[in-house]
Amino acid sequence: MSFIDFHLPALITLLPLFGGVISVVLGTLVKPRRDLSWGFALVVSWTTLFLVVRLLESVVTSATGVVTYNMGSWPGPWGIEYRVDHLNAFVLLVVAGISAVTTLFARHSVDAEIPRDRSHIFYALWMFCTCGLLGITITGDAFNVYVLLEITSLASYALIAMGKGRDRRALLAALRYLILGTIGASFILLGIGYLLMLTGTLNMADMHTTLMAIPNLEGNRTVLVAFAFLLVGLSLKMALFPLHMWLPGAYTYAPSAISAFLASTATKVGVYMAFRFLYTIFGHEYSFNTIPGHNVLLACAAFAIVVPNISAIRQTEVKRLLAFSSAGQIGYMVMGFAIANQDSMTGSIVHLFNHAAMKGGMFLAVGAVIYRLGSSHVQTFDGLGKRMPFTMLAFSLGGLGLVGFPLTAGFISKWYLIKGCLVAGYWPLAVLVLAASLLAVIYVWKLIERIWFTERPEGAPEVSEAPATMQIATWMLILSSLYFGVRGEFTAEMAGQAASFLLEARP
Amino acid sequence: MSLFLLSLAGKYNYAIYIVLMMIGFYGVIAKRNLMKQAISLGLFSTGLFLFYISMGVVEGGTAPVWLTQAADHSLKDPGPYSNALTHVLILTAIVVSVSTLAVALAIIVNIQRAYGTIEEDEIRAIEEREHPEENVV
Amino acid sequence: MKDQVVLRVITKLTVPFMIILGAYIITHGETGPGGGFQGGVIVAAGFILYGLVYGKPAMHTVLPQRLTDFLAAFGVLLYAGTGVWCMVRGGRFLDYAVLPGAETGAAEALGMTLVEYGVGITVATVMITIYDMISEREDGSA
Numbered sequence: 001m002s003f004i005d006f007h008l009p010a011l012i013t014l015l016p017l018f019g020g021v022i023s024v025v026l027g028t029l030v031k032p033r034r035d036l037s038w039g040f041a042l043v044v045s046w047t048t049l050f051l052v053v054r055l056l057e058s059v060v061t062s063a064t065g066v067v068t069y070n071m072g073s074w075p076g077p078w079g080i081e082y083r084v085d086h087l088n089a090f091v092l093l094v095v096a097g098i099s100a101v102t103t104l105f106a107r108h109s110v111d112a113e114i115p116r117d118r119s120h121i122f123y124a125l126w127m128f129c130t131c132g133l134l135g136i137t138i139t140g141d142a143f144n145v146y147v148l149l150e151i152t153s154l155a156s157y158a159l160i161a162m163g164k165g166r167d168r169r170a171l172l173a174a175l176r177y178l179i180l181g182t183i184g185a186s187f188i189l190l191g192i193g194y195l196l197m198l199t200g201t202l203n204m205a206d207m208h209t210t211l212m213a214i215p216n217l218e219g220n221r222t223v224l225v226a227f228a229f230l231l232v233g234l235s236l237k238m239a240l241f242p243l244h245m246w247l248p249g250a251y252t253y254a255p256s257a258i259s260a261f262l263a264s265t266a267t268k269v270g271v272y273m274a275f276r277f278l279y280t281i282f283g284h285e286y287s288f289n290t291i292p293g294h295n296v297l298l299a300c301a302a303f304a305i306v307v308p309n310i311s312a313i314r315q316t317e318v319k320r321l322l323a324f325s326s327a328g329q330i331g332y333m334v335m336g337f338a339i340a341n342q343d344s345m346t347g348s349i350v351h352l353f354n355h356a357a358m359k360g361g362m363f364l365a366v367g368a369v370i371y372r373l374g375s376s377h378v379q380t381f382d383g384l385g386k387r388m389p390f391t392m393l394a395f396s397l398g399g400l401g402l403v404g405f406p407l408t409a410g411f412i413s414k415w416y417l418i419k420g421c422l423v424a425g426y427w428p429l430a431v432l433v434l435a436a437s438l439l440a441v442i443y444v445w446k447l448i449e450r451i452w453f454t455e456r457p458e459g460a461p462e463v464s465e466a467p468a469t470m471q472i473a474t475w476m477l478i479l480s481s482l483y484f485g486v487r488g489e490f491t492a493e494m495a496g497q498a499a500s501f502l503l504e505a506r507p
Numbered sequence: 508m509s510l511f512l513l514s515l516a517g518k519y520n521y522a523i524y525i526v527l528m529m530i531g532f533y534g535v536i537a538k539r540n541l542m543k544q545a546i547s548l549g550l551f552s553t554g555l556f557l558f559y560i561s562m563g564v565v566e567g568g569t570a571p572v573w574l575t576q577a578a579d580h581s582l583k584d585p586g587p588y589s590n591a592l593t594h595v596l597i598l599t600a601i602v603v604s605v606s607t608l609a610v611a612l613a614i615i616v617n618i619q620r621a622y623g624t625i626e627e628d629e630i631r632a633i634e635e636r637e638h639p640e641e642n643v644v
Numbered sequence: 645m646k647d648q649v650v651l652r653v654i655t656k657l658t659v660p661f662m663i664i665l666g667a668y669i670i671t672h673g674e675t676g677p678g679g680g681f682q683g684g685v686i687v688a689a690g691f692i693l694y695g696l697v698y699g700k701p702a703m704h705t706v707l708p709q710r711l712t713d714f715l716a717a718f719g720v721l722l723y724a725g726t727g728v729w730c731m732v733r734g735g736r737f738l739d740y741a742v743l744p745g746a747e748t749g750a751a752e753a754l755g756m757t758l759v760e761y762g763v764g765i766t767v768a769t770v771m772i773t774i775y776d777m778i779s780e781r782e783d784g785s786a
């Protein structure tokens with residue numbers, strides 16, 4: 001066990017990598033059997049979750065609150081260092097948990113949507129995507145972030161394009177995501193290049209100390225250019241308001257399990273990257289006091305809260321509606337870290353966790369509907385409450401969480417966010433957050449009315465409930481969002497410690 | 508104006524890489540053929556590589572390899588060497604760019620098989636006809 | 645390209661040299677310009693040239709598709725496996741110093757060589773697979 005504990009950060013990234021490669025090897029050696037690749041992916045993802053929980057324990061119980069691991073035993077700032085603090089460990093838990101639960105869900109849905117002779121490659125790509133996401137979260141080296149970001153992105157382009165069996169628009173969505181995602185990653189690479197030119201190092205902690213030692217930081221145009229490029233690239237990757245147009249297509253036409261997986265992890269890791277770059281490398285003194293970085297972010301976040309939610313009301317396809325809603329929720333997270341005080345950042349980090357659980361659960365429920373009924377158009381949901389009661393109950397509870405109903409997790413994060421807005425004196429923003437919740441009520445109520453209060457139309461197929469694995473997976477996520485809504489201390493405390501860690505420069 | 512040109516003379520590498528990047532960016536936005544968009548994406552990345560490599564140039568620098576041209580395999584210090592870190596970073600970025608191009612080509616081949624064309628406006632027209640009420644991707 | 649005699653003869657003459665050049669570049673990456681990726685692409689170019697001139701069935705006789713898939717994954721396994729071997733021998737991931745080696749620097753050389761081979765194999769087979777997949781016609785023929 002001590003071997004595993006010593007090498008935990010490396011093992012967390014290595015296990016999905018090996019899993020993916022061995023899945024391909026097994027696929028060439030053995031004729032692809034129906035559940036073999038799924039079973040293997042399940043074992044790998046749950047083992048990774050177990051390792052991540054161990055890492056979380058060791059971070060919480062360690063003296064400094066940070067666990068480091070030097071790749072290749074290269075010392076200090078010259079090597080690639082994996083650095084896990086509270087924020088890291090928390091986001092790792094989100095990613096590994098969502099990966100494990102959606103892999104559990106995927107058994108029947110992947111069987112229905114992906115051709116059988118491709119399923120080993122599908123699960124391999126999924127594990128590579130997980131490896132990349134975990135790696136981005138765990139690393140402490142700026143260029144390593146770019147490399148792993150590209151691994152994640154390439155795997156997700158291919159995964160989204162595999163939805164072409166069901167609807168050929170998946171290909172166009174994947175291509176648009178590819179083009180926009182590559183441009184965003186290239187901007188991030190540019191920003192990292194300028195930072196390398198200024199500081200001569202790629203280690204995040206070292207970059208910060210070297211940057212702060214530059215004389216006349218305020219007038220230095222290179223730092224400003226680096227900040228600008230990084231901000232644009234990161235906004236594209238986390239789908240912040242004007243740069244979110246790839247999101248609806250990518251989430252709608254992807255295979256159902258992949259929609260749930262990417263919706264809950266890809267943009268959250270993008271938000272995490274923004275945290276790292278803005279707070280750890282540039283330092284929040286520079287990002288928010290020296291240059292007015294928060295103006296741009298607040299403006300984009302304010303629009304992001306309103307505009308995608310309005311678009312969501314008009315949608316007739318439920319997955320597209322949920323995708324626009326996700327773009328709106330990203331606005332909450334960005335607003336949280338743009339205001340930059342303890343409460344709003346706690347709200348932002350807690351919302352990362354809660355939104356992953358709620359939105360993941362809702363996408364899984366829609367995946368079950370697609371599995372049984374073949375379509376996710378709003379009309380399919382008419383009167384579905386009587387035929388698929390458990391799945392629709394999970395979906396409705398997730399919707400309540402989106403709105404921010406008390407006793408659900410969404411309430412906790414909105415509470416902290418509004419408190420942070422008021423503490424910082426941004427009255428209009430607090431009103432905006434409440435108004436946007438009303439917008440969410442509109443589209444959630446439209447769906448709930450269709451599900452529970454509409455009569456089943458003539459000629460609608462008689463379907464049974466979703467299979468057991470799908471239901472267990474969906475309820476795992478929804479129940480966790482309810483649990484962390486009622487007893488929010490764990491997430492709030494982890495997020496609070498992460499926030500104070502990031503803000504530690506501020507007295 | 509002359510001051511601008513003088514300062515440009517010392518930093519012409521930055522001007523060149525910006526020009527290349529923007530040509531690629533224009534191609535991605537303005538061209539309707541999907542293959543041209545993919546190629547412009549490659550051009551966009553190439554400008555980026557130029558920036559990184561030109562960042563690491565040292566006057567009179569060579570590769571950081573201890574030369575063993577002598578018959579007795581003795582090692583000789585090569586003198587000043589260009590910053591190898593930027594070269595290694597760009598190697599990785601080139602591999603990433605090639606892989607992205609490969610995935611883009613694979614998707615474009617599949618689009619050709621599914622729609623029969625790779626012109627974006629024709630594809631939009633086909634989608635408008637089939638799914639008139641939804642927002643086209 | 646059955647009646648292009650010049651192309652076929654020249655291809656048969658140059659493909660072995662291309663593969664040898666690629667292998668040379670893979671192995672000599674530490675001491676000169678080269679390395680896994682560059683050498684792998686040149687090896688792949690040799691096979692792809694053979695496939696272009698002699699047709700895909702000939703290339704598939706030389707390199708069956710399952711072998712290419714297996715080798716692509718095997719290269720990654722070699723790279724990551726070297727890192728895990730370092731972990732098993734007591735160092736951290738990819739810590740070449742703990743590998744077996746008599747003189748100073750031999751352990752690092754062993755580690756670097758193994759990972760370069762892994763990268764070269766993967767890159768070559770992936771390039772061949774890309775060519776294979778993209779040049780396929782709709783009915784699956786060459």
